[in-house]
Amino acid sequence: DIQMTQSPSSLSASVGDRVTITCRASQTISTHLHWYQQKPGKAPKLLIYDASSLQSGVPSRFSGSGSGTDFTLTISSLQPEDFATYYCQQSYNTPWTFGQGTKVEIK
Amino acid sequence: QVQLQESGPGLVKPSQTLSLTCTVSGGSISSGGYYWSWIRQHPGKGLEWIGYIHYSGSTYYNPSLKSRAIISVDTSRNQFSLKLRSVTAADTAVFYCARAAMTPDNWFDPWGQGTLVTVSS
Numbered sequence: 001d002i003q004m005t006q007s008p009s010s011l012s013a014s015v016g017d018r019v020t021i022t023c024r025a026s027q028t029i030s031t032h033l034h035w036y037q038q039k040p041g042k043a044p045k046l047l048i049y050d051a052s053s054l055q056s057g058v059p060s061r062f063s064g065s066g067s068g069t070d071f072t073l074t075i076s077s078l079q080p081e082d083f084a085t086y087y088c089q090q091s092y093n094t095p096w097t098f099g100q101g102t103k104v105e106i107k
Numbered sequence: 108q109v110q111l112q113e114s115g116p117g118l119v120k121p122s123q124t125l126s127l128t129c130t131v132s133g134g135s136i137s138s139g140g141y142y143w144s145w146i147r148q149h150p151g152k153g154l155e156w157i158g159y160i161h162y163s164g165s166t167y168y169n170p171s172l173k174s175r176a177i178i179s180v181d182t183s184r185n186q187f188s189l190k191l192r193s194v195t196a197a198d199t200a201v202f203y204c205a206r207a208a209m210t211p212d213n214w215f216d217p218w219g220q221g222t223l224v225t226v227s228s
Contacts, residue, residue, distance in 0.1 A: 091213035
């Protein structure tokens with residue numbers, strides 16, 4: 001299985017901060033990498049697909065980059081509604097696997 | 108827009124079979140181009156993909172479930188289902204159904220709201 005490792009596991013940030021979350025794959029996955037946001041008690045929501053494509057309806061302050069094994073999710077200016085847990089997911093090989101999550105908390 | 112909704116018992120006894128159904132609305136499960144998936148999340152933990160079914164009946168299961176999972180589809184009811192046999196307390200989780208694109212890549216969107224299944228006697 002392809003292992004997905006996110007860093008950091010958690011971070012504290014303030015409204016307006018630029019936040020970057022990293023996802024590393026245990027082998028190359030080209031750009032078969034997707035990002036989700038999950039708020040407490042809710043289902044995950046797709047933010048970014050294919051490493052850098054913004055899902056319809058998602059604010060443009062979210063962006064994704066990377067290819068191969070290293071990927072980043074960036075929130076350019078953190079908003080109150082962005083405090084949540086973020087997951088990456090690879091679809092290069094089955095079984096499709098997720099990172100362990102990065103919790104973004106209020107500083 | 109397509110919406111998914113999980114249903115099923117919230118409590119299952121150890122060694123029994125967990126059964127959940129996902130009802131799809133706003134679109135046909137037979138329209139093709141998608142894999143209909145189950146994903147679970149242990150309390151306070153990350154996400155684990157269980158497997159998928161295509162409306163044609165083809166399936167894939169995560170080997171981590173050790174062949175305990177069966178996913179089926181009922182196109183007449185626009186539903187797909189999950190059975191997980193021989194459950195233990197370690198199977199306690201929130202179960203989500205989700206649609207995965209087939210091409211050009213496989214991301215999950217949308218998701219159901221999730222249903223908590225507790226395995227306990």
